[in-house]
Amino acid sequence: MIDYYEQLTQEEKEEVTEVIQTLYRQTFLLERKFDKRAGRMQYTKEYRTCTKHLEFFKAYFEVAGITLRENVHMGVIYIQGEQLWGEKLPRLATIYLLVLKLIYDEQMQTASSSSHVVTTLGAVNGKAGEFHVLKSLPSITEMRRTIALLKKYQIIEPLDVLEELNESTRLVIYPCIHTVLLGDDIRELLATFSEEDQIGDEAAIQSTLEDMPE
Structure with missing residues (x-):
């Protein structure tokens, strides 16, 4: 070597x-x-x-x-490897990450020839609303900060200018969404966020690929 x-x-x-x-x-x-x-x-x-x-x-x-x-x-x-430690993400970033995984899986099931998926910020917030994990719509500043963080880790790529962030802002979801989530059922994880007494300010996101095809 x-x-x-x-x-x-x-x-x-x-x-x-x-x-x-x-x-x-x-x-x-x-x-x-x-x-x-x-x-x-x-x-x-x-x-x-x-x-x-x-x-x-x-x-x-x-x-x-x-x-x-x-x-x-x-x-x-x-x-x-067991030696790899998961990152800690803010609560909104964790929620968005789980929702993005759901959206990715749903779109891939509709027979896509591409490994990446395109969605909108409005669709992400809408899906989060379905699980009652957000008390209200986050501020533009908080959403912009969260999108920038997920972009930094190459989970997503905004197709539109972040300074003009709105519900129509398009987001590319990369296939590496599989590598940053626990192997637990995503819907069950989201359900825990609706129970306010169990919600912390941060949640650990641990690398795994149990859902990925070999």
Whole structure:
């Protein structure tokens, strides 16, 4: 493994380091992301680097007891292991994440040839309302902050300008939505948010891929 790394060019070493840091930070890599300038999905540099050196990355993470997997159908490379800790997200971000997973699954069941899904902020808030998990519609500032956070972790990609956020704002939901949720039933998890005595300010979101097809 060390010999393989030493034979790489300096540029390749830097690319490999970047991939390792990204996987540790967010546990997955997307094959394609939406490029607003091009107006379409574009292949990512990190994913190409990982597939090029896939066996090296598998051996590297194996030393730490972490498994690296590739889901070609979804276009996601991800890592799994007991050593990986889930992130803590604000309550609204957690609710949106669970709702986005429901919307993603529902749209994928309608026979989509794409691995990503497009929805709207209005649809997300509407679905949250169905489960009575929001006392009232969040403020524009809170929604904008939440969307920006989920964008940061590459869960979604807003297709419209965040400064003009409204119910019609379109959101691309990436297939990595599968990698950031507990394996429990999503509807049951949402139901717990409607019980105010059980709601905290934060909820842990733990990486898992129990719902993902191999």
